[in-house]
Amino acid sequence: MSALLEALAKDGVEGELVGNKPMALPTSEAQVQAVLKRAHADGLRVVPMGLGSKLEWCRPEYITSADLLVSTRRMDKIIDYVPGDGTLTAQAGCTMTQLEEHVLTGGHRLTPAVALPGRSTLGGVLAAGLSGPDRQKRGPVRHHVLGTRVVLPDGTLARSGGRLVKNVTGYDLHRLHTGSRGTLCILLEASLRLFPRADDHTHLIREEAELDGLLARCVELRTLECEPLAWTLENHGGPWRLHVALEGRGRAHEEDVRDVERVLAPQEILRGPQADEAFDALRGLDASGGWGEARALTRTSRLSAILRMLEKEDGLHVVAQMGIGEVRLQSPGLNEASTERQIEQLEEWRQRLTPLGARLEPRMVRAQTQEDLAPALAAQPALDWMFRLQDEFDPKAQFRSPSFPGRRA
Amino acid sequence: MQEQIVTQLRAIVGPEGILTDSTALLAYESDGLTLKRQRPELVLLPRDTNETAQCMRVLHEHGIPLVPRGAGTGLSGGATPVPNGVLVGTARMRDVLELNAEDRFARVQAGVVNVDLTRCCDGDGLFYAPDPSSQMACTIGGNVAENSGGPHCFKYGSTTRHILGLVIVTATGEVLHLDEADVDPAGFDLVGLFVGSEGMFGIATEITVQLTPIPPVTETLLAIFKALDPCCDAVSDLIAARLEPSAIEILDKLAIQAVEASVFAAGYPQEAEAVLLLEVEGRESAVEDTVERMLPILEAHGLLEVRRARDAGERRKLWAGRKGAFGAMGRIAPDLYVADVVVPRTRLREIVRYATDVCSERNLKISNVFHAGDGNIHPNISYDRRDEEEVARVLEAGDLIMETCIKYGGSLSGEHGVGLEKQAMMSRLFTPDDLSVMERVRRCLDPDGRLNPGKMFPVRSCKEVRPQLAGSPGEST
Ligand SMILES: Cc1cc2nc3c(=O)[nH]c(=O)nc-3n(C[C@H](O)[C@H](O)[C@H](O)COP(=O)(O)OP(=O)(O)OC[C@H]3O[C@@H](n4cnc5c(N)ncnc54)[C@H](O)[C@@H]3O)c2cc1C
Numbered sequence: 057m058s059a060l061l062e063a064l065a066k067d068g069v070e071g072e073l074v075g076n077k078p079m080a081l082p083t084s085e086a087q088v089q090a091v092l093k094r095a096h097a098d099g100l101r102v103v104p105m106g107l108g109s110k111l112e113w114c115r116p117e118y119i120t121s122a123d124l125l126v127s128t129r130r131m132d133k134i135i136d137y138v139p140g141d142g143t144l145t146a147q148a149g150c151t152m153t154q155l156e157e158h159v160l161t162g163g164h165r166l167t168p169a170v171a172l173p174g175r176s177t178l179g180g181v182l183a184a185g186l187s188g189p190d191r192q193k194r195g196p197v198r199h200h201v202l203g204t205r206v207v208l209p210d211g212t213l214a215r216s217g218g219r220l221v222k223n224v225t226g227y228d229l230h231r232l233h234t235g236s237r238g239t240l241c242i243l244l245e246a247s248l249r250l251f252p253r254a255d256d257h258t259h260l261i262r263e264e265a266e267l268d269g270l271l272a273r274c275v276e277l278r279t280l281e282c283e284p285l286a287w288t289l290e291n292h293g294g295p296w297r298l299h300v301a302l303e304g305r306g307r308a309h310e311e312d313v314r315d316v317e318r319v320l321a322p323q324e325i326l327r328g329p330q331a332d333e334a335f336d337a338l339r340g341l342d343a344s345g346g347w348g349e350a351r352a353l354t355r356t357s358r359l360s361a362i363l364r365m366l367e368k369e370d371g372l373h374v375v376a377q378m379g380i381g382e383v384r385l386q387s388p389g390l391n392e393a394s395t396e397r398q399i400e401q402l403e404e405w406r407q408r409l410t411p412l413g414a415r416l417e418p419r420m421v422r423a424q425t426q427e428d429l430a431p432a433l434a435a436q437p438a439l440d441w442m443f444r445l446q447d448e449f450d451p452k453a454q455f456r457s458p459s460f461p462g463r464r465a
Numbered sequence: 466m467q468e469q470i471v472t473q474l475r476a477i478v479g480p481e482g483i484l485t486d487s488t489a490l491l492a493y494e495s496d497g498l499t500l501k502r503q504r505p506e507l508v509l510l511p512r513d514t515n516e517t518a519q520c521m522r523v524l525h526e527h528g529i530p531l532v533p534r535g536a537g538t539g540l541s542g543g544a545t546p547v548p549n550g551v552l553v554g555t556a557r558m559r560d561v562l563e564l565n566a567e568d569r570f571a572r573v574q575a576g577v578v579n580v581d582l583t584r585c586c587d588g589d590g591l592f593y594a595p596d597p598s599s600q601m602a603c604t605i606g607g608n609v610a611e612n613s614g615g616p617h618c619f620k621y622g623s624t625t626r627h628i629l630g631l632v633i634v635t636a637t638g639e640v641l642h643l644d645e646a647d648v649d650p651a652g653f654d655l656v657g658l659f660v661g662s663e664g665m666f667g668i669a670t671e672i673t674v675q676l677t678p679i680p681p682v683t684e685t686l687l688a689i690f691k692a693l694d695p696c697c698d699a700v701s702d703l704i705a706a707r708l709e710p711s712a713i714e715i716l717d718k719l720a721i722q723a724v725e726a727s728v729f730a731a732g733y734p735q736e737a738e739a740v741l742l743l744e745v746e747g748r749e750s751a752v753e754d755t756v757e758r759m760l761p762i763l764e765a766h767g768l769l770e771v772r773r774a775r776d777a778g779e780r781r782k783l784w785a786g787r788k789g790a791f792g793a794m795g796r797i798a799p800d801l802y803v804a805d806v807v808v809p810r811t812r813l814r815e816i817v818r819y820a821t822d823v824c825s826e827r828n829l830k831i832s833n834v835f836h837a838g839d840g841n842i843h844p845n846i847s848y849d850r851r852d853e854e855e856v857a858r859v860l861e862a863g864d865l866i867m868e869t870c871i872k873y874g875g876s877l878s879g880e881h882g883v884g885l886e887k888q889a890m891m892s893r894l895f896t897p898d899d900l901s902v903m904e905r906v907r908r909c910l911d912p913d914g915r916l917n918p919g920k921m922f923p924v925r926s927c928k929e930v931r932p933q934l935a936g937s938p939g940e941s942t
Contacts (some may be wrong), residue, residue, distance in 0.1 A: 140705040140811040141840070163707055185649060198654055199626045214902040215895065218876050220622060220807050221840040224612045224661050225877045225887075225894060226902050226921070231625070231657030235650065252707030281681050281748045310750035353648040355568040381648050415647060435651035436640050442653050443911040449902075461652025 060100075060124060064091060070130075077118075079105075079125040085205070085213060085244050091126055092242070094210035095454060100124050102209070102454050104238035106149060106177030110184045114237045115457055116423035126242060128179045134158055135221065135245065143202065145219050145247040148179025164250035167194040169335070171343035178199035179243040185235025189286035189338045191303070192379045197234065200249040204230040206241035208449040219247040221260025232445070239446065239455050254303035257285075259334035261320040263295045267367045268343060270298045271360045274378050275315045276319045278356075282312035289363065289376045290339055298378075301335050332356070341375045341384075348390025348421050352383040359383065361412050383414070391420050398425040405431065426459035466506045466552075468872065469528055469797035474509060477519045482557060484508040493552050496537045496544040499800060500850060500925030501885050505532070505546035510557045513574070513634055514640055514670040515554065521668070522638030524551060530915045533664040535576065535607030538599040539883030540803050543611065543663050553668060555606045560672065560713055561585050569676045570629055572644070575606025575669050582674065591676040594621035594727040597880070598788040606669050614880035617785065618746070620711035621677060623880065626661040629672035633666070636911040644673055658906075663882050664917040666910045680711075680746035684756060688741040688763050693821075693833070694718050696739035697814035700764035700837040704810045708758055713746040713838030714787055718834040719797070720845070724786045727793035732784025737769065741837070743788055764812055790834040791845065797830055800846035802859050804866055808875035809838040816873060820844035822865045827858040835933055841879030868893065883921045892923045 058078045061071040067090045071080045082088045095102050100123040103115050107129055109119050130151040146155055152173035156166050169188035170176050176186075182204075189197050195201070203217025206229075210333030216229035233241055242271065264270050269287060277287065277300065286301040300320060302312050317325065326334045352362060359376060362383055367372050373386040390401060398421045404417045406429075416433060418426055442461045450456065470829045475483050484490060485507045494502040508531075511517040512887040524531055524677050533903040537544050546552050546926040553574030562571040567591035570841065579600035582593040596615035603613070609631070609907065614623045621627070628642035659666050690696040693715075702712055716724070721733045721740060733740055737742060741763070748782050767778060774888055808816045819835060824831035844866055847861045867877055867890050875885045877894055891900060904922055908914065 078508075138809060138811060140701060141809045142704065142707070143809070185654075187649075195622075195626060196649065198657060199622060208902065212898050212902065215899050218905070220809060220834070220840065220875060220876055220879075221880045222614060222618070222841050222874045224614075224880055224882055225621070226883070227906060228612070228625065228661050229656060229903065229906065231660075231908075232653045234657075235654055240653075252709065304751070306750075306754055308748055308754055311748060341629055355565075357565075357567045383698060403509070415645075415651060417649075419652075433651070435643075438655055439651060441641065441655055442733055445653065445906065448905050448909045 057252070063094065064074070064305060067094065069143060074125060077122060077125055078438070079127055081127055081130050083130045084208070088126065088128070088207045088242055089211045089213060090205055090246060092209060095124055096210045096452065099452050100454060102126055104128070104183070104242040104455075106180030107151070107175050109172055109175045110180055110186070113185050115417035115462075116421070116426055116427060117340050117458055121424060127348045128242065128244065131176060131244065137162065139164065141221070142151060143219050143221060143247055144250055145245065145320060147245050150178050152176045152181060159250055163253050165183055166248065166250060167191070167200055168197045169339050171339050171341070182234050182243055182246055183236060185237075186342045189288050189335070189377065191448070192287050192377060193283050194251060194287045198231055201230050201234050202247040202249055204243055205245040206233055206243055207312050207454070208241050208454050215218065216294055217247070219464055221249055224384055237457065239457050239459050241462060246295045254309075255305045256309040257328065257331040257335070258302045259326040259331040260300045260302070260313070260316055260320055261324040261334070262298045262320045262322045265295045267296050270296050270364065273320055274360075277316065278379070279318065280315045280317055284316070284379070286335065287342070287378045288339055290341055290376055291374045293371070293373065299334070299338055301338065304311065345386070346391060346402070346420070347373070347388050348393065348398060349387070349419040350385045351417040351419060352385065352405075352409050352414040353417065354381045354383070354412070356381045356414045356462045362409065364406060365412065369418065394426045395422050398422060399428055402429055423459070427463070430459040430463035431465040434465070436462070436465055437463060470508065470523065470529070473523050474507070474520055475512055478509055478511050478516055479521070481483065482510045482512065482516070484510070488541065493534070493537070493546065496534075496539040496542060497803070498542040498545065498884065498886055499519050500856070501542045501545045502544040503548060505552040508552045508554055510554045510677060512557050517634045517668055518638045518640050519865070520553060521634050521636065524915070525637045526916070528913070530872065530918050531915050533606070533668045535610070535816070536578070536602045537605030538603045538803065539607060539884065540881040541878065541886040543882050543884035543917070543920060545885055550905060553885055554588055555604055555670070558670060560917070564589070566591060570673055571676055572671060572673045573605055574605060577605050578605050579605060579608060579660040584675050587679065590679050591841055592679050593627065593674055594618070594677045594857060595624045598791065600788070605672050609669050609672055610662065610664045614836060614839065614841065616712040616714050616836060619713055620709065620746070621837065625812055626671060627675045627861055628656055628660055629675055631632070631656055631669050632671035633827065634668045634935070636667065636913065636916050637800050640912050641667065644671060644825075650661060655898070657779045661882070663884060663921055665907055665921065667916065682747065682749045682752050683780065684745045684752045684795040685780040686743045686745070687733065687772040688743060688784055689737045689769045690739045690741065691737070691769050693739040694814050694818060695766035696741055697765050697817050697837065699741065699768070701811055701813050702762045702766070703759060703844050704838065706758065706762060707757055710755060710838070711746045712742065713834060713836075714742040715832040715835055715837040716740050716742070716787065716790060718831065720794070720834045721789050721830060723793040723796050724790050726903045727797055729786050729789030729793050733786055742783060771844060783909065786894075794832060794845055795849055798849055800848050802848060802863060803848040803881070804844045804846070804863050805841070805878050806870040806872050806875060807839070807879040808873045809842045813837060813840060813842070814874045814876070816866075816870060816875070819869050822866050823862045827862050829858055829862055836879065839879060841873070864890065885920055888921055888923050891921070
């Protein structure tokens with residue numbers, strides 16, 4: 057047992073060792089505050105976490121440089137689900153599965169539909185700024201966070217927003233916290249907007265050996281009246297597969313299906329529970345399977361050119377959200393390659409993607425790789441404001457990451 | 466202000482870009498919250514980002530406070546000038562810089578009027594979704610600063626969901642480009658943070674907005690009720706039934722009468738106690754299905770009649786009535802206090818009833834026109850600002866309504882912002898730590914606090930300040 061865990065135990069906070077890293081497991085807001093006050097006094101480097109499923113890419117340096125991991129996984133109470141208002145407030149340690157199941161009882165859905173909902177906590181998902189394939193219809197998760205409660209590095213507890221679907225009182229600090237990868241605060245609680253669960257679901261898939269035919273169909277799909285729940289083009293080594301997931305009700309849903317069917321000429325049309333399973337499989341594609349990964353972010357009109365370029369890469373797995381402008385590049389083995397090899401690969405992608413108007417974001421690569429590439433990939437002009445915010449709230453740099461939100465060029 | 470500074474500023478913006486004459490400055494003494502007034506030292510109207518940045522550098526050099534201003538339609542005093550301060554207006558920044566129909570975005574200067582943005586893209590089958598009722602006048606820059614809403618934000622969300630990028634001129638005159646229309650922010654979401662910051666983080670000079678495809682079919686319904694309470698309950702039940710119209714708005718009897726007596730007359734039935742204006746959009750079958758499901762819910766709450774707009778002309782008329790309602794209230798009394806509070810949508814009836822009772826107990830004329838679907842109510846109190854005693858009653862009623870909203874789990878503002886109007890109430894909603902964290906964020910971005918000073922945050926011990934609402938920085942008239 058580490059001395060730090062023993063000291064925390066005296067404050068009533070349990071913990072355990074993960075490898076040789078002490079991990080505090082607070083069960084209440086007061087305990088999180090107590091942990092952070094101690095860490096602040098001792099100048100410890102802290103990495104906040106949930107169940108750890110995203111640490112590998114969000115904060116890969118945790119393995120080497122963190123003095124203390126603070127997990128909110130034991131703070132897993134659903135605080136308020138108001139079906140009549142379509143809102144949910146829950147503690148950061150609730151898993152997405154727990155929340156999805158809970159709101160389904162009142163006929164609601166939650167966004168984002170993440171890859172590993174049972175292994176992802178609400179706090180982790182929000183801090184990672186994750187989206188799922190349902191972003192096509194629902195938009196990014198940051199649009200649906202209504203409010204947060206957080207603890208700052210010095211132990212201060214603060215709230216922003218609320219539990220209301222509409223609210224402009226005070227600054228939207230919850231927008232700042234969402235996607236900040238635990239570099240500004242620990243999320244304790246969040247309120248989310250929910251979505252009505254649709255009665256009917258249909259999942260259509262077309263498979264082709266060549267990319268071009270599917271891209272042509274995408275152009276036409278974009279002109280349709282329907283709003284797909286998900287619209288994903290993927291390649292995992294074999295043929296290319298284009299998925300369109302639809303949700304709706306009755307006649308309108310059938311018309312949507314007919315329209316998509318006409319344009320897509322799908323080989324598979326799955327309905328009801330089978331459609332749900334297919335959608336879950338689509339969510340699962342977002343998990344990199346432990347491979348080295350990068351995201352290319354761009355405008356939708358540039359996707360075709362980018363995908364054509366990637367088509368020529370041997371052994372590369374690709375998942376593209378066609379209505380959003382996001383492409384995931386998953387490279388088996390890259391996660392295990394040396395730092396030099398990772399940098400070389402990512403640099404090569406960057407140099408080919410930048411002229412096509414895409415920004416690259418590495419994932420699932422070594423901390424050193426992320427750190428070395430950070431100056432080239434950061435939004436340099438905005439870094440000044442970001443660093444000022446970090447300096448203000450984390451003057452001892454306890455929560456800092458060497459690669460996020462970026463490094464100066 | 467020293468003549469030498471004025472000369473410096475004039476050299477940047479030219480003679481058309483600076484107003485110093487006291488008659489010209491009169492128009493800038495207040496925004497839509499006319500209770501608060503303060504004459505600015507001068508008004509600057511730069512033409513673009515570069516001129517704005519140069520002006521800001523001069524103001525920074527001389528430590529002069531400033532207030533950004535769009536069209537001045539704000540209702541919380543956000544654009545009220547500050548003593549010894551300058552107004553920096555965006556009225557000459559009206560260009561649409563880029564329209565990209567394929568990727569569905571537009572890049573505009575901050576002074577572009579909301580409705581002009583939609584006009585410029587409707588030929589491409591697109592529109593800009595946030596539609597404040599003031600959209601004929603208000604600017605996209607003002608919308609960003611207030612995170613404005615509008616009737617159709619029930620479906621599409623407030624401004625923040627439609628902003629992709631910004632060019633910001635900081636308090637020191639630096640230009641910060643956050644303007645790539647990208648999927649996710651690189652680093653922290655500074656755009657999301659800026660939206661709704663009420664002109665306290667910088668001046669947005671260019672804004673990249675998401676555009677939305679015009680829905681194939683739009684159905685507008687006017688549901689007429691014999692009482693306001695059941696009309697509110699009908700809305701709560703529509704939400705609970707998880708139906709998804711695009712707009713759900715309520716007007717009560719006094720509002721209906723004011724509209725019908727005005728140029729915005731929309732054919733609302735004057736004998737009705739309340740009407741519900743509903744819009745449903747999508748493909749035809751989806752629209753029909755939603756309407757079919759809505760009707761029994763409305764009927765269960767004493768629906769008297771439902772009228773459907775037969776064509777685009779009728780639809781426009783129905784909406785003109787709703788959007789012109791605040792203006793129409795000029796017929797009731799010379800001044801209007803537009804409250805703007807939010808409650809969970811399950812508490813709609815209670816808060817509307819409470820607001821009505823509070824006003825009638827104080828012999829005040831209240832009319833309700835509001836975004837019912839979002840739980841965002843606007844109890845509008847008509848008054849005469851020359852009657853000091855009546856002003857005091859108005860303010861007291863406003864405070865009580867806000868307090869009750871907080872008690873119901875609601876909030877102080879759904880769309881108009883805090884500004885000067887609600888700053889004193891902030892400490893009822895937030896703890897001192899919550900507020901101090903917000904102030905620290907502000908200090909990071911504007912260390913000298915020269916951008917829109919004296920707004921949003923309560924002056925410490927603000928309970929004592931509140932009764933003289935007309936205190937600094939604006940003065941009562
Ligand atoms: C009749 C009427 C109806 C209304 N209906 C609605 C409604 O339905 N929904 C709604 O949300 N609001 C409504 N409003 C309020 C108002 O129109 C909105 O708040 C609007 O967004 C203000 O825009 P503006 O250009 O007039 O901004 P202003 O009033 O000039 O300024 C508002 C705030 O924004 C800041 N600001 C302005 N421009 C910039 C910029 N470029 N950069 C940084 N800060 C800036 C100002 O400092 C101020 O704090 C209504 C007002 C009226 C009078």
